[in-house]
Amino acid sequence: SQQGEEDPQALSIQEGENATMNCSYKTSINNLQWYRQNSGRGLVHLILIRSNEREKHSGRLRVTLDTSKKSSSLLITASRAADTASYFCATDDPGGGADGLTFGKGTHLIIQP
Amino acid sequence: KAGVTQTPRYLIKTRGQQVTLSCSPISGHRSVSWYQQTPGQGLQFLFEYFSETQRNKGNFPGRFSGRQFSNSRSEMNVSTLELGDSALYLCASSYGGMNTEAFFGQGTRLTVV
Numbered sequence: 001s002q003q004g005e006e007d008p009q010a011l012s013i014q015e016g017e018n019a020t021m022n023c024s025y026k027t028s029i030n031n032l033q034w035y036r037q038n039s040g041r042g043l044v045h046l047i048l049i050r051s052n053e054r055e056k057h058s059g060r061l062r063v064t065l066d067t068s069k070k071s072s073s074l075l076i077t078a079s080r081a082a083d084t085a086s087y088f089c090a091t092d093d094p095g096g097g098a099d100g101l102t103f104g105k106g107t108h109l110i111i112q113p
Numbered sequence: 114k115a116g117v118t119q120t121p122r123y124l125i126k127t128r129g130q131q132v133t134l135s136c137s138p139i140s141g142h143r144s145v146s147w148y149q150q151t152p153g154q155g156l157q158f159l160f161e162y163f164s165e166t167q168r169n170k171g172n173f174p175g176r177f178s179g180r181q182f183s184n185s186r187s188e189m190n191v192s193t194l195e196l197g198d199s200a201l202y203l204c205a206s207s208y209g210g211m212n213t214e215a216f217f218g219q220g221t222r223l224t225v226v
Contacts (some may be wrong), residue, residue, distance in 0.1 A: 030212050045214050071176075
């Protein structure tokens with residue numbers, strides 16, 4: 001089954017800086033979603049971007065999608081301590097969902113005050 | 114609008130026992146999916162229910178089962194628990210399934226001793 005792979009595995013930056021995380025996947029998709037998880041709790045949905053979209057914004061978040069390279073990036077601008085969390089990309093299965101959402105291993109983001 | 118509610122939040126069970134976890138989706142959502150999260154394997158898809166029917170199933174043994182009721186609430190059951198079943202079990206609800214935004218509950222932390 002396809003799988004999103006986030007890069008880097010861990011990222012530590014100063015508060016106020018921008019954070020960029022990347023996700024690569026293997027096969028075609030209908031859409032790609034980004035989630036945030038705080039310390040072993042539930043996942044919070046951030047953005048869904050469809051395969052025919054190239055860029056999407058939500059507040060301080062900007063997501064890009066390049067289907068030719070099978071990759072996506074999540075940019076968090078003006079980071080805050082509260083942004084410290086793990087970030088996951090998830091891809092669907094265009095074949096009908098038999099694999100559910102496929103998640104990568106995540107990027108652990110640490111914002112230092 | 115109330116979010117996805119999972120109960121209980123924490124469970125400790127003994128090897129060989131069975132366990133039932135519950136998930137109440139967002140009102141109006143007909144799709145409920147279950148995921149297992151472990152440090153080693155990450156997030157893995159268990160199964161999806163839509164309008165009381167299991168629509169998709171991940172690669173887990175038959176000890177893992179689930180069901181969905183007419184009010185869209187879902188339960189998952191794990192029989193003959195093994196130590197390796199210790200994990201965070203997450204439930205996600207969505208309106209239309211894999212191609213739409215999925216909203217996760219806080220999860221049930223299961224520890225098998």
